[in-house]
Amino acid sequence: MIIDESTDRIRNLTEREFEAEYGASRYTCNVLANRSRFVAGHMSTNIVTRAFSPIISLNMDYVCAVVGPPELDYPLVGMNQGNFIFLGSLATGVRKTVEEFGVDRLAPGDLLVSNDPYRVGNHVNDACFIRPVFHGGRIVSFTVIRAHMLDIGGIIPGGFSLFKKNVYENGLVVPPMRIFEKGEPVKEVLRLFLDNGRFAATLLPDFFTINSSCALGDEQIQESVERYGLDAWLGAMRYSLDSSAEAMRRALQTLPDGEYEGEDVLDTDGADSEEIYRFHVTVIKKGKRVEVDLSGSSRQARTSLNATPLDAQTSAALGLKVLLDPQTPFTSGTYRNIDLVIPPGTISSAMPDASTHFYWEVQAALVNALINALAEPLGSRAIGGLYGSTNLHTGSGMTPDGRPWFSAAELEAQFGGWGATDAGDADGHTGTFTLNQRLTPTEEIERRVPVLLTAREYIPDTGGPGKYRGGSGFRKDSLFLADGDHWLMPLHFRFPSGFGVNGGKAGRVGGSWFFENQDPDKPECEYRLVGATDTDGVVVSGVVDENGALDENGEFAFFARVPYWTENKGSTLRWITNGGGGWGDPFEREIEAVIRDVRDGYVTILGALRDYGVVVVGDPDEDPEGLTIDEAATAAARA
Amino acid sequence: MAYDRPTELLVNQERVPAKGKCPECSEEQLFSYPVLSEGGWFKVVKCRHCLASLKRESDPVGQITIFSATI
Numbered sequence: 261m262i263i264d265e266s267t268d269r270i271r272n273l274t275e276r277e278f279e280a281e282y283g284a285s286r287y288t289c290n291v292l293a294n295r296s297r298f299v300a301g302h303m304s305t306n307i308v309t310r311a312f313s314p315i316i317s318l319n320m321d322y323v324c325a326v327v328g329p330p331e332l333d334y335p336l337v338g339m340n341q342g343n344f345i346f347l348g349s350l351a352t353g354v355r356k357t358v359e360e361f362g363v364d365r366l367a368p369g370d371l372l373v374s375n376d377p378y379r380v381g382n383h384v385n386d387a388c389f390i391r392p393v394f395h396g397g398r399i400v401s402f403t404v405i406r407a408h409m410l411d412i413g414g415i416i417p418g419g420f421s422l423f424k425k426n427v428y429e430n431g432l433v434v435p436p437m438r439i440f441e442k443g444e445p446v447k448e449v450l451r452l453f454l455d456n457g458r459f460a461a462t463l464l465p466d467f468f469t470i471n472s473s474c475a476l477g478d479e480q481i482q483e484s485v486e487r488y489g490l491d492a493w494l495g496a497m498r499y500s501l502d503s504s505a506e507a508m509r510r511a512l513q514t515l516p517d518g519e520y521e522g523e524d525v526l527d528t529d530g531a532d533s534e535e536i537y538r539f540h541v542t543v544i545k546k547g548k549r550v551e552v553d554l555s556g557s558s559r560q561a562r563t564s565l566n567a568t569p570l571d572a573q574t575s576a577a578l579g580l581k582v583l584l585d586p587q588t589p590f591t592s593g594t595y596r597n598i599d600l601v602i603p604p605g606t607i608s609s610a611m612p613d614a615s616t617h618f619y620w621e622v623q624a625a626l627v628n629a630l631i632n633a634l635a636e637p638l639g640s641r642a643i644g645g646l647y648g649s650t651n652l653h654t655g656s657g658m659t660p661d662g663r664p665w666f667s668a669a670e671l672e673a674q675f676g677g678w679g680a681t682d683a684g685d686a687d688g689h690t691g692t693f694t695l696n697q698r699l700t701p702t703e704e705i706e707r708r709v710p711v712l713l714t715a716r717e718y719i720p721d722t723g724g725p726g727k728y729r730g731g732s733g734f735r736k737d738s739l740f741l742a743d744g745d746h747w748l749m750p751l752h753f754r755f756p757s758g759f760g761v762n763g764g765k766a767g768r769v770g771g772s773w774f775f776e777n778q779d780p781d782k783p784e785c786e787y788r789l790v791g792a793t794d795t796d797g798v799v800v801s802g803v804v805d806e807n808g809a810l811d812e813n814g815e816f817a818f819f820a821r822v823p824y825w826t827e828n829k830g831s832t833l834r835w836i837t838n839g840g841g842g843w844g845d846p847f848e849r850e851i852e853a854v855i856r857d858v859r860d861g862y863v864t865i866l867g868a869l870r871d872y873g874v875v876v877v878g879d880p881d882e883d884p885e886g887l888t889i890d891e892a893a894t895a896a897a898r899a
Numbered sequence: 900m901a902y903d904r905p906t907e908l909l910v911n912q913e914r915v916p917a918k919g920k921c922p923e924c925s926e927e928q929l930f931s932y933p934v935l936s937e938g939g940w941f942k943v944v945k946c947r948h949c950l951a952s953l954k955r956e957s958d959p960v961g962q963i964t965i966f967s968a969t970i
């Protein structure tokens with residue numbers, strides 16, 4: 261038997277054929293396909309405006325989705341512009357949860373929850389909430405929210421520790437349970453969360469908000485089914501899935517047949533600096549079929565630097581989507597022509613009892629390896645490599661007046677440089693492709709944490725040179741106003757991440773340092789502001805010379821050589837992020853673009869000559885608009 | 900259930916040779932292995948040459964058997 265993979269396009273169906281296939285007119289199906297995304301968008305507005313947890317309200321670490329009923333095998337049909345790290349878990353994770361709980365036990369107004377990474381992917385803080393939508397006594401959809409819980413117990417407040425050795429150190433694992441029953445809270449299940457997590461008073465209202473958001477989606481779906489009929493609602497779902505599958509299938513066909521290999525590497529898992537973690541991706545393209553094979557990747561980590569296969573599926577599909585089909589909506593139909601091959605026990609397919617807390621770092625490396633694999637066959641459509649790691653930070657301590665302080669996922673360098681494309685230069689301060697969320701505003705961080713963010717600025721000559729320049733690396737300095745312990749978890753400062761494409765060059769690799777306050781008895785107003793070019797800090801991570809300055813021929817400093825970094829008040833944490841890769845020959849970059857980069861501080865006069873063969877004359881600091889080009893010298897340099 | 904960490908540094912997916920002939924391209928290099936795709940895990944028999952699936956069997960369990968889910 262051959263699995264039918266028809267190449268007929270939906271647009272070629274006659275109206276009559278379309279209605280016979282999807283149970284409603286083409287127009288109605290489009291309205292209802294959009295309606296699914298609209299419903300998810302409304303759920304999102306409800307949760308983001310009412311959540312108490314800053315990681316939901318400020319960072320937007322959640323996704324809202326509409327998932328099809330069991331008879332359609334629980335497909336993801338609509339979602340908001342939410343956090344894409346959750347994509348792979350939405351269909352398969354929902355099915356797993358509902359079927360283990362028992363679909364026959366569900367009633368209108370119920371809300372299921374599960375957070376077990378081995379059932380629903382991600383990590384235990386990312387709880388999956390599922391509400392069945394009933395119409396005429398049968399389930400016609402599910403409204404789903406995947407949202408990060410501020411705390412779920414475990415060895416560290418907030419949970420952001422690389423150094424968890426197993427799933428038990430993560431905190432509470434919740435198998436499929438009913439947290440709301442017929443609209444009413446199941447108090448013992450709420451208590452299970454609240455008694456195990458820190459910040460329970462913040463978490464409690466969020467459970468009600470999540471429930472009301474799923475209920476809002478339920479109500480809107482019921483209205484749609486009422487108005488257009490169940491056949492149309494279900495037909496539109498199949499239409500959405502088939503449209504996504506067709507869009508990806510056609511996009512994949514633009515790749516030449518062949519086998520393409522790519523790799524990305526993470527520095528260490530934090531247990532020691534000996535074992536380096538490889539992400540090997542082979543894309544096999546034959547006609548309309550594609551396999552993405554992760555064979556040859558490193559075994560699972562000893563720490564929480566692991567992911568589940570559902571997270572890897574997110575990366576494979578999203579990476580291909582970014583490269584080949586960025587315009588159409590994502591549904592689980594996107595996966596239809598992509599077979600992901602993942603041997604068990606890799607860093608992307610960890611087995612119990614491994615912790616998967618840092619799964620998003622694995623996802624980012626996988627996407628980088630995938631775009632690396634396809635750089636050659638894509639030719640002009642290739643994308644340069646990204647900045648690598650989100651460089652996580654968790655800190656806690658006591659303020660001078662004796663109050664405890666705590667910060668997680670705020671004072672790292674979470675964003676960085678993207679790779680350039682044929683469309684132009686890349687941005688230098690954006691999240692990874694899979695991490696679609698916002699940073700906490702500086703004012704909010706400084707309100708809650710005894711810290712001043714004293715610098716966040718681009719560093720010249722760090723973006724990968726190219727006809728189009730990769731995103732620049734940047735410097736982020738945080739001056740602490742209280743003593744504290746700091747867990748630092750940068751994962752991509754040992755090897756370049758921002759590879760160049762089509763003759764473009766790699767972005768520069770960054771690092772991390774602590775500048776200790778030598779005189780902590782001074783008043784706050786006299787604390788040292790560390791200068792941009794100061795290099796007397798202690799290196800936390802990076803490839804550095806004996807003085808701790810970045811040097812690609814130097815030695816790798818391992819960030820976890822101490823369990824955590826104890827720093828006094830007045831000390832400064834510095835990050836320098838990796839630049840993204842360049843696109844195309846830098847000597848073909850327009851001269852006007854080079855002079856503009858020198859004016860704007862992305863490239864130095866020295867870098868303009870060395871990397872771009874352009875001789876810029878003048879003083880970018882004192883007279884930025886007065887810069888000129890030495891045309892004869894430039895022609896000679898570029899010859 | 901707990902599983903051991905692999906002893907080899909780099910891990911490869913085992914592909915078990917399967918008997919038969921690809922109905923699309925007539926090649927005889929067929930292999931059986933698991934894949935993750937739309938609808939979750941499948942046990943497939945595929946043609947190495949053209950990637951046609953001769954068999955796709957849904958596998959709701961996948962790689963991991965969760966002990967508590969078996970009660």
Ligand SMILES: [Zn+2]
Nearest residue numbers: 921924946949
């Ligand atoms: Zn074949």
